[in-house]
Amino acid sequence: MRLILENIKELVQVDPKHRLWVAGKSMSQVQTIKNAFLVVQDELIEDFGPMENIGSADYEGEDLMMEIDCSGKMVFPSYCDSHTHLVFAATRELEFVDRIKGLTYEEIARNGGGILNSAKLLQEMPEDDLFHQAMIRLEEIALMGTGAVEIKSGYGLTTESELKMLRVIRRMKQNSPLMIKSTFLAHAFPLEYCKKHDDYLDLLINEMIPQIAEDELADFVDVFCDRGFFSMEEAERILMAGIKYGTRGKIHANELANSGGVQVGVKNNALSADHLEFVDEAEIAALLGSETMPTVLPGAAFFLNLKLAPVRKMIDAGLPVALASDFNPGTSPSGNMNFIQSLGCLKYGMTPEETIHATTINSAYAMGISKNYGSIAKGKVANLFITKEISSYAVIPYSFGSNLIDTVILGGEIQ
Ligand code: NIG
Ligand code: FE
Secondary structure (H helix, E strand, C coil): CEEEEEEEEEEECECCCCCCCCCHHHHHCCCEEEEEEEEEECCEEEEEEEHHHHHHCCCCCCCCEEEEECCCEEEEECEEEEEECCCCCCCCHHHHHHHHCCCCHHHHHHCCCHHHHHHHHHHHCCHHHHHHHHHHHHHHHHHCCEEEEEEECCCCCCHHHHHHHHHHHHHHHHHCCCEEEEEEEECCCCHHHCCCHHHHHHHHHHHHHHHHHHCCCCCEEEEEECCCCECHHHHHHHHHHHHHCCCEEEEEECCCCCCCHHHHHHHCCCCEEEECCCCCHHHHHHHCCCCCEEEECHHHHHHHCCCCCCHHHHHHCCCCCEECCCCECCCECCCCHHHHHHHHHHHHCCCHHHHHHHHCHHHHHCCCCCCCCCCECCCCECCEEEEEECCCCCHHHHCCCCCCEEEEEECCEEC
């Protein structure tokens, strides 16, 4: 099947160089083609270029061919959302109200709310129900332009429930047109282990991770290394347990304090270090030259009123930056990557171009898929969206809260 997009007002995030990520000053330039065409063959991008060259690609008369006129509309590679927790049992708006009344996120967590609250509800919920609810969230984010998503476990906390979550994610992979990566997350100490950290580490390292590896349920292993959660030493033991089974690490780091998580992540060659509100010169120096993608989660900082990650400093120092939604019931109950771009521009001083790289190619790198996703290049998977008629690509982050997406194409198929 061939799909031909014609008269595209502007084809955005074209990258003939097939870069795996974009860093520093280069983030401020996005390559585009005005008045363009793009050809999809089966699930891949076969060809693209200026409309005047479409004549040389002569597909007239083919049986299985479909043309879409994109006059006035722009075409983008789908967003890659490299950090979500979108398998969960229930929303947590009561905690949201508690926070409005003055309690902090950490106080709520200490009182058995937060992650432990989500864990209790998830442990009780049947696997089928979890799957169906999560599929609805997946469809919702697909319509907002996301074509690839990483989903974490971490609301199970027991071996049985963590496996249940990861099986749900595996079933989602089999039933969704989105590209999905699954991550086992060591998220918090259950109450009964709060004074017995070593016993829980033992369970994580000697029971959960080996079993998850045996069932091939996780692409990555992640740990919440922060004040009140896992220490540097504990986080390192968990990442190393994953590496032992050939599973690369990711890390939740420096959200609540200067936790040392960035350094632990870099030392263990984590694919990404995420959150990064508490980042200073030492963390920037550790990240420079590493293979760890600094990933900022503006939705969580916005929702919790956190201090903001120093994104400008990071990019100006030559680092790449990815942005992801952190879609989860406690700290970022939205997977809208258009809004994440808006926050990137409005709160972090990023240009629209920088947010485009941060939500496509750099976030694709942060989930290990930037060879095949995250930009418009020949041979990459045709995960794309066509916008409504818009005046320029900056109008997407400008129109915060709006959905300017008209048509979603995943794996070459119109959704
Ligand atoms: O990424 N920071 C750690 N974990 C999640 C929040 C989890 C929750 O509160 O349910 C996050 O923000
Ligand atoms: Fe998270």
